[in-house]
Amino acid sequence: MARNEPTIRRVDEYLEAHRDVFERQLVELLRVASVSAQPDHDPETRRAAEMVRDDFQAMGIEARLVETARHPIVEAEWLGAPGLPTLLVYGHYDVQPAEPLEPWHSPPFEPTVRNGNLYARGATDDKGQMLTHLKAAEAWLKTAGRLPLNVRFLIEGEEEVGGAGLEKYVAENADRLRCDFAVISDTSQFAPGMPAITYGLKGLAYFELLVQGADRDLHSGTFGGAVANPINALCSILASLKGMDGRIQIEGFYDAVRPLEDWERAEFARLPFSEEAFREDLHVGSLFGEEGYTTIERKWARPTCDINGIFGGYAGPGPKTVLPCKAGAKLSFRLVPDQDPRTVDRLFREHVARVCPPGVTYEILTHHGAPAVLVDVDTPAVRAATRAVESGFGTRPVLMREGGSIPVVGLIKQHLGVDTLLLGWGQNDDNLHGPNEKFSLADFHRGIRSAAHLLAELASDSE
Amino acid sequence: MARNEPTIRRVDEYLEAHRDVFERQLVELLRVASVSAQPDHDPETRRAAEMVRDDFQAMGIEARLVETARHPIVEAEWLGAPGLPTLLVYGHYDVQPAEPLEPWHSPPFEPTVRNGNLYARGATDDKGQMLTHLKAAEAWLKTAGRLPLNVRFLIEGEEEVGGAGLEKYVAENADRLRCDFAVISDTSQFAPGMPAITYGLKGLAYFELLVQGADRDLHSGTFGGAVANPINALCSILASLKGMDGRIQIEGFYDAVRPLEDWERAEFARLPFSEEAFREDLHVGSLFGEEGYTTIERKWARPTCDINGIFGGYAGPGPKTVLPCKAGAKLSFRLVPDQDPRTVDRLFREHVARVCPPGVTYEILTHHGAPAVLVDVDTPAVRAATRAVESGFGTRPVLMREGGSIPVVGLIKQHLGVDTLLLGWGQNDDNLHGPNEKFSLADFHRGIRSAAHLLAELASDSE
Numbered sequence: 001m002a003r004n005e006p007t008i009r010r011v012d013e014y015l016e017a018h019r020d021v022f023e024r025q026l027v028e029l030l031r032v033a034s035v036s037a038q039p040d041h042d043p044e045t046r047r048a049a050e051m052v053r054d055d056f057q058a059m060g061i062e063a064r065l066v067e068t069a070r071h072p073i074v075e076a077e078w079l080g081a082p083g084l085p086t087l088l089v090y091g092h093y094d095v096q097p098a099e100p101l102e103p104w105h106s107p108p109f110e111p112t113v114r115n116g117n118l119y120a121r122g123a124t125d126d127k128g129q130m131l132t133h134l135k136a137a138e139a140w141l142k143t144a145g146r147l148p149l150n151v152r153f154l155i156e157g158e159e160e161v162g163g164a165g166l167e168k169y170v171a172e173n174a175d176r177l178r179c180d181f182a183v184i185s186d187t188s189q190f191a192p193g194m195p196a197i198t199y200g201l202k203g204l205a206y207f208e209l210l211v212q213g214a215d216r217d218l219h220s221g222t223f224g225g226a227v228a229n230p231i232n233a234l235c236s237i238l239a240s241l242k243g244m245d246g247r248i249q250i251e252g253f254y255d256a257v258r259p260l261e262d263w264e265r266a267e268f269a270r271l272p273f274s275e276e277a278f279r280e281d282l283h284v285g286s287l288f289g290e291e292g293y294t295t296i297e298r299k300w301a302r303p304t305c306d307i308n309g310i311f312g313g314y315a316g317p318g319p320k321t322v323l324p325c326k327a328g329a330k331l332s333f334r335l336v337p338d339q340d341p342r343t344v345d346r347l348f349r350e351h352v353a354r355v356c357p358p359g360v361t362y363e364i365l366t367h368h369g370a371p372a373v374l375v376d377v378d379t380p381a382v383r384a385a386t387r388a389v390e391s392g393f394g395t396r397p398v399l400m401r402e403g404g405s406i407p408v409v410g411l412i413k414q415h416l417g418v419d420t421l422l423l424g425w426g427q428n429d430d431n432l433h434g435p436n437e438k439f440s441l442a443d444f445h446r447g448i449r450s451a452a453h454l455l456a457e458l459a460s461d462s463e
Numbered sequence: 464m465a466r467n468e469p470t471i472r473r474v475d476e477y478l479e480a481h482r483d484v485f486e487r488q489l490v491e492l493l494r495v496a497s498v499s500a501q502p503d504h505d506p507e508t509r510r511a512a513e514m515v516r517d518d519f520q521a522m523g524i525e526a527r528l529v530e531t532a533r534h535p536i537v538e539a540e541w542l543g544a545p546g547l548p549t550l551l552v553y554g555h556y557d558v559q560p561a562e563p564l565e566p567w568h569s570p571p572f573e574p575t576v577r578n579g580n581l582y583a584r585g586a587t588d589d590k591g592q593m594l595t596h597l598k599a600a601e602a603w604l605k606t607a608g609r610l611p612l613n614v615r616f617l618i619e620g621e622e623e624v625g626g627a628g629l630e631k632y633v634a635e636n637a638d639r640l641r642c643d644f645a646v647i648s649d650t651s652q653f654a655p656g657m658p659a660i661t662y663g664l665k666g667l668a669y670f671e672l673l674v675q676g677a678d679r680d681l682h683s684g685t686f687g688g689a690v691a692n693p694i695n696a697l698c699s700i701l702a703s704l705k706g707m708d709g710r711i712q713i714e715g716f717y718d719a720v721r722p723l724e725d726w727e728r729a730e731f732a733r734l735p736f737s738e739e740a741f742r743e744d745l746h747v748g749s750l751f752g753e754e755g756y757t758t759i760e761r762k763w764a765r766p767t768c769d770i771n772g773i774f775g776g777y778a779g780p781g782p783k784t785v786l787p788c789k790a791g792a793k794l795s796f797r798l799v800p801d802q803d804p805r806t807v808d809r810l811f812r813e814h815v816a817r818v819c820p821p822g823v824t825y826e827i828l829t830h831h832g833a834p835a836v837l838v839d840v841d842t843p844a845v846r847a848a849t850r851a852v853e854s855g856f857g858t859r860p861v862l863m864r865e866g867g868s869i870p871v872v873g874l875i876k877q878h879l880g881v882d883t884l885l886l887g888w889g890q891n892d893d894n895l896h897g898p899n900e901k902f903s904l905a906d907f908h909r910g911i912r913s914a915a916h917l918l919a920e921l922a923s924d925s926e
Contacts, residue, residue: 037781097783103679161781188685202684206782215746216566217897221665221867222651224797225709225767226741226758228751231792232705232770239702242695244820246688278689283678288691288822295689304688306786307695313772314793318500318624319669319830320560321795321868322896323769329694330777332784334687357707359751367782404684405784433785434680 010143011452015135019445022135023118025055026444029093029127030111030120036071036094036161045071045157048093048127052134052155059138063153068165071157078137079150085180086150087458088416090408091130092159092186095122096433103435116441123439125432129185129425129447130155136451148459152179159186159408162206162368167411174415181381181458182412185447187424190271190400192440195393195450197385198422200300200401201409203335203372205344206308208365209237209352210328217313220323228359231312231327237362238329240355241305246290246298248305248333250351253344258337260301267399268296281429300401304334330367334403341369370407375419384457385421392450397423423450473606474915478598482908485598486581488518489907492556492590493574493583499534499557499624508534508620511556511590515597515618522601526616531628534620541600542613548643549613550921551879553871554593555622555649558585559896566898579904586902588895592648592888592910593618599914611922615642622649622871625669625831630874637878644844644921645875648910650887653734653863655903658856658913660848661885663763663864664872666798666835668807669771671828672700672815673791680776683786691822694775694790700825701792703818704768709753709761711768711796713814716807721800723764730862731759744892763864767797793830797866804832833870838882847920848884855913860886886913 015022034048035041049065049072056063056076063076071094079086098108098121106112111120118128133153140147154177156166170177190196213230214223243249275295279287289298298304312327314320333344345366356362375382377399389397402422409420425447431437478485497511498504512528512535519526519539526539534557542549561571561584569575574583581591596616603610617640619629633640653659676693677686706712738758742750752761761767775790777783796807808829819825838845840862852860865885872883888910894900 037783038779096785097777097779097781099777099779100680160783204684204784206784208782213745213747216894216899217563218745218894219867219896220767220769220771220795221667221797221865222762222891222895223745224769224866225752225761225765226750226866227745227747229769231773232701232768235698235701235770235773236705238695238698242699282676282681282686282690284676284690284822285824286822287689288820289688298688299685302688304683305695306683306687306692307698307776308683308783308785309776309778309787310694310698310773310790311778313770314560314562315772315774316501316560316562318560319671319793319795320500320623320771320896321667321669322559322771324772327773330782332683332782334684357751359747359749361748402684403687403689404682428685431679431681432685433682433783436679 007144008453008456011139012449014139014143015445015448015452022448023441026118026128026131027111029131030122031109033109034094034157035097036158036163037097045094049074049157052093055134056153059141061137066169068163068169070163070165073157073166073169074155076153077151078147080146081150084149084459086152086178088179088182088412089133089151089153090182090184091133091155092126092157093130093155094157094160096125096160100435105436113441117438118441119436119438121437123437124426124430125437126159126186128439128444132185132425132444132447132451135448136455139452140455148455151455152177162407166408170411170415177416179416179418182418182420183423183454184406184409184420185423185425186406187402187404187422188426188428188430189424190398192427193395195389195395195397196400196424197382197389197397198400198402198424199375199377201373202403202405203339203341203370204332204405204407205335205341205369206332206367207348208328208330208367209234210326210363212326212361213359214325217325218323220321223323228357229323230360231324233357233360234312234327234329236357237352237355238307238331246288248303250347252347256339256343257303260297264301265297268294271296271398299403301336303336303339305331307331334405335372337372337374339372341371345369370405371410373409381421381458385423385454388454388457389423389450391453392446470607471916471919474602475912477602477606478908478911478915485911486904489581489591489594490574492594493585494572496572497557497620498560499621499626500560508557512537512620515556518597519616522604524600529632531626531632533626533628536620536629536632537618539616540614541610543609544613547612547922549615549641551642551645551875552596552614552616553645553647554596554618555589555620556593556618557620557623559588559623563898568899576904580901581904582899582901584900586900587889587893588900589622589649591902591907595648595888595907595910595914598911599918602915603918611918614918615640625870629871633874633878640879642879642881645881645883646886646917647869647872647883648886648888649869650865650867650885651889651891651893652887653861655890656858658852658858658860659863659887660845660852660860661863661865661887662838662840664836665866665868666802666804666833667795667868667870668798668804668832669795669830670811671791671793671830672697673789673826675789675824676822677788680788681786683784686786691820692786693823694787696820696823697775697790697792699820700815700818701770701794709751711766713810715810719802719806720766723760727764728760731757734759734861762866764799766799766802768794770794797868798835800835800837802835804834808832831870833868834873836872843924844884844921847924848886848917851917851920852886852913854916855909
């Protein structure tokens with residue numbers, strides 16, 4: 001580390017001098033509505049990929065678009081440090097749909113600064129966080145003319161839709177993509193001023209359930225009571241998934257769940273977390289979750305089931321006395337170690353077959369699945385990351401788990417054999433996936449500084 | 464009756480000579496998208512009212528628009544037969560929303576003839592059926608220069624939204640609107656070639672249930688399992704309404720239900736109705752309804768509960784891992800004698816209060832309610848109607864009940880003290896309220912002829 005001291009000072013100075021430039025670049029990227037789930041946004045999704053590629057090329061890193069069935073991967077690498085280890089940086093340039101639009105205080109794709117936060121869809125998830133690693137590399141290249149170790153970048157465009165493009169690409173190019181560690185900034189700090197290293201993520205099993213009654217919409221007076229109503233049937237199926245005790249009622253669902261370890265429950269309990277403040281922030285009268293667990297345990301380490309969307313019949317203004325012919329829901333399970341999404345898929349299908357009422361048919365679409373992740377925290381890489389984050393934020397990061405899913409972490413483990421450092425610069429109230437998504441500009445810059453130091457710390461650890 | 468013979472022949476000839484004109488007039492009226500539930504259609508809804516008023520004036524009947532809080536009533540009357548009884552004709556010029564649009568084979572407001580049927584929103588419900596009474600009056604006025612008895616018309620524009628305009632108007636003008644019988648054509652024949660007099664209608668209690676969780680949409684990973692999901696909660700409430708035996712589970716719901724009489728069950732069983740053909744026509748694997756009752760009994764004489772629409776969270780393409788903050792459903796109960804919609808309102812609210820899961824709040828909106836109707840079939844007016852329908856259709860009408868609700872029938876009984884003759888010219892498969900609504904042009908003309916004869920038969924009965 002000592003050897004790099006003068007260099008890292010110049011890197012820090014470069015970062016300080018380019019704060020405005022970096023913010024402008026982030027704003028430009030956020031203006032591009034790269035909503036991967038919505039085909040009418042495909043041109044903008046591609047445009048975002050091109051902007052990321054161009055940014056690499058501008059700083060002197062070779063970069064290219066790798067085509068997939070849908071949205072391209074931006075692949076880039078700087079391999080000018082033979083003999084030194086290689087870091088893989090993953091990020092994604094695609095964003096969640098912005099709907100519903102009405103609650104946004106400023107348009108989702110017109111980035112707006114309020115109270116030191118930048119508001120826009122994708123601000124924290126993941127354009128802002130992803131960009132910290134690009135700007136860190138840029139600072140090294142513009143000051144030292146090189147990076148402290150070899151770095152590969154994989155910036156994909158299908159993270160929010162669970163697209164198969166990246167998995168196919170990594171699986172087919174595993175040899176070529178070899179690396180020693182991976183880093184992703186797509187998570188949150190524990191709290192403002194409490195940066196974190198996330199060592200556990202939940203998995204995901206996402207489904208769409210479509211229920212069909214008659215072959216056409218019917219008058220609810222003339223036909224009501226004589227033929228099954230698919231919305232009633234759908235509600236009956238969905239209501240059967242979870243009990244009033246917050247436990248999922250699917251047979252066998254908990255069989256593979258690894259219980260929380262005692263040290264984790266103790267660590268979690270020590271964190272400054274107020275259930276009352278959490279409840280007040282959400283403006284609910286009471287919290288609701290699985291009996292026997294704290295809110296942090298529920299969020300980080302217990303499997304969940306949420307209906308993400310439901311539709312059917314008439315939803316316009318006023319009443320309409322229709323007996324609709326079909327209805328559907330999007331729903332997902334968050335999984336914990338050692339649940340297998342394929343097993344959950346099977347158990348869910350068996351459950352629906354068991355509880356579906358008579359008179360309707362149904363179809364289940366599996367959208368995407370990923371197993372949960374738990375990373376060993378007692379490694380040189382985690383210690384290097386700890387020092388880097390401390391340099392960037394001025395305080396030691398805490399160890400935490402997360403309720404979100406980052407399927408690529410499992411992918412990297414499976415195909416490249418390495419664990420991933422999850423260094424999150426966001427906040428829990430950043431509204432990722434909801435209206436008014438935001439990212440603290442102060443944390444943006446602290447993240448860039450941490451990412452820049454990470455390159456040096458990982459290199460020095462390997463010397 | 465004999466005295467009118469030469470006149471009725473001239474009326475019949477007029478009807479025969481004007482078939483094309485009548486069809487063109489119906490098409491013109493159907494082109495006007497008078498969707499009373501949707502405020503953006505308000506100008507067209509008003510336009511439809513004006514067209515109906517103008518048609519009365521063109522045939523020499525005084526008519527005017529009576530303003531209400533929303534859509535005007537068309538009021539018209541011909542009172543040139545002092546000493547003779549007065550018939551009240553009710554109809555409505557407003558239509559159901561056309562959505563969903565995709566399944567329509569021709570646009571809902573571009574009337575199109577296929578196989579002798581006229582396809583358009585409102586074709587049978589109620590523009591086509593309502594118009595039969597206007598054209599019947601026109602034929603009498605153009606041939607005899609008078610009607611056989613006094614006739615009042617009330618053609619409203621809020622039937623499909625349960626608007627309060629007509630009720631207020633009738634209640635406030637009950638003395639002036641006095642009549643001896645009422646007739647409405649807003650029901651169906653029992654089957655093609657089997658015209659019917661409907662002596663029973665179901666009532667209605669229509670609600671909207673809105674469930675609120677947190678104050679904003681959340682990431683289903685970061686927050687899932689820690690806070691109630693309003694869609695899960697909504698489904699749980701809705702699923703509790705009906706059992707697997709098809710019975711409504713609300714405490715006290717069946718207390719006021721009048722059992723079917725033995726003669727009715729026997730009459731219904733004699734009607735040519737195939738449960739298998741009914742099932743096949745709807746393209747369902749099995750029918751579903753309350754145990755212990757036939758399909759006809761379920762449709763006509765047992766209370767039902769249908770969810771008419773449901774909404775919440777993300778319903779666009781692809782997955783979105785959101786934990787939504789709110790969800791809602793429109794749902795309605797069809798009531799039978801002697802259920803009181805106000806009691807059902809109270810029982811429903813008590814039920815939701817009992818079963819609503821923790822962690823969410825809810826709101827219940829009452830959209831509209833009406834009690835069920837049963838009319839005495841052993842009266843001179845019903846016998847006159849029987850003869851009139853036989854003249855129009857060439858066959859004796861059967862007696863039936865209906866699952867639909869026509870709140871105005873209760874209103875007429877309450878404020879004007881008379882029963883209503885429900886003479887329906889539609890078919891069960893006319894798709895009223897659904898896509899591809901239609902009306903048989905042959906039945907349109909048979910209906911006009913029946914309506915024209917009804918005026919004479921009611922007058923002759925009173926001589």
